[in-house]
Amino acid sequence: MFTCRQIYDLITEYDEGSLETGERRQFEQHVVICPPCRGFLSQMRGTRDRLGQHSPPEFPAELEDSIVTAFRTWKKEQQ
Amino acid sequence: MSSKAVGERELVARLRAGDEDAFRRLVEDLGPSMLRVAGAYAQDSQVAAEIVQETWMAVLRGLGGFGSRSSLRTWVFTILGNCASRRTKMEARSTPLSSFEVPGGEKDELECFFDANHPRWASCWTTINTRWDALPEDSLSAREAEQAIVEKLKSLPPSQSAVITLRDLEGLSSDEVCSLLGLSHGNQRVLLHRARLAIRRALQEVFD
Numbered sequence: 641m642f643t644c645r646q647i648y649d650l651i652t653e654y655d656e657g658s659l660e661t662g663e664r665r666q667f668e669q670h671v672v673i674c675p676p677c678r679g680f681l682s683q684m685r686g687t688r689d690r691l692g693q694h695s696p697p698e699f700p701a702e703l704e705d706s707i708v709t710a711f712r713t714w715k716k717e718q719q
Numbered sequence: 720m721s722s723k724a725v726g727e728r729e730l731v732a733r734l735r736a737g738d739e740d741a742f743r744r745l746v747e748d749l750g751p752s753m754l755r756v757a758g759a760y761a762q763d764s765q766v767a768a769e770i771v772q773e774t775w776m777a778v779l780r781g782l783g784g785f786g787s788r789s790s791l792r793t794w795v796f797t798i799l800g801n802c803a804s805r806r807t808k809m810e811a812r813s814t815p816l817s818s819f820e821v822p823g824g825e826k827d828e829l830e831c832f833f834d835a836n837h838p839r840w841a842s843c844w845t846t847i848n849t850r851w852d853a854l855p856e857d858s859l860s861a862r863e864a865e866q867a868i869v870e871k872l873k874s875l876p877p878s879q880s881a882v883i884t885l886r887d888l889e890g891l892s893s894d895e896v897c898s899l900l901g902l903s904h905g906n907q908r909v910l911l912h913r914a915r916l917a918i919r920r921a922l923q924e925v926f927d
């Protein structure tokens with residue numbers, strides 16, 4: 641049976657599906673009977689989900705303009 | 720061929736023909752994500768902006784030879800990855816992404832566990848606050864969490880920051896991230912693990 645410390649170390653491997661069947665089973669057996677590790681698992685997933693909702697930074701208008709200027713130059717060179 | 724692939728082929732044809740509106744829309748569509756990924760490599764907003772600019776120049780130069788084996792987005796991000804690692808290797812203060820040696824463990828977190836020799840609670844949690852993941856999403860705590868994430872992302876080692884940005888913020892697959900960053904799957908998982916632990920800890924400080 642895994643310890644809480646091992647669950648802590650293996651949690652990403654578990655979520656990435658990279659544990660072998662035996663380890664996976666041991667992981668699940670521990671989590672089922674250990675409320676702190678269940679909480680930890682849900683925090684790690686909550687962290688991942690929060691990051692997924694995080695919006696990218698605003699794209700500066702000057703940067704867009706300078707990229708479009710490069711496009712015009714490129715277009716001229718193509719002709 | 721899927722309708723998305725057809726749409727993409729049309730888009731590429733328009734870009735090759737010099738359609739500026741189509742190009743601007745693509746820049747607006749991909750730009751913010753590109754800037755975020757470049758920022759994960761460079762951690763300096765000016766350098767990140769330069770990486771994005773260089774990437775678009777390279778995209779234009781490569782457009783004629785772009786095949787449809789990968790999606791346009793994946794292709795652009797591959798170029799971005801190349802530009803960013805070339806650029807960050809030149810920046811003395813950034814860690815080159817090629818030297819992906821894994822830094823030491825997260826020692827501050829070890830205090831959360833009883834010693835491995837403890838007679839009764841060996842390697843068990845000493846304390847863990849399991850409440851915060853269930854907290855309501857009121858606007859104050861959501862803003863604080865947002866802020867904590869932004870700050871923590873900036874302070875991560877570049878290798879961790881690049882992996883978590885591509886995986887969890889941009890939603891790329893582990894295969895895509897491994898090939899983009901030239902990492903083994905094992906190393907990618909270690910970096911992702913360390914980065915998620917660090918962000919989780921930063922969020923925990925907000926909610927504790």
Ligand SMILES: [Zn+2]
Binds near residue numbers: 647676677
């Ligand atoms: Zn446990």
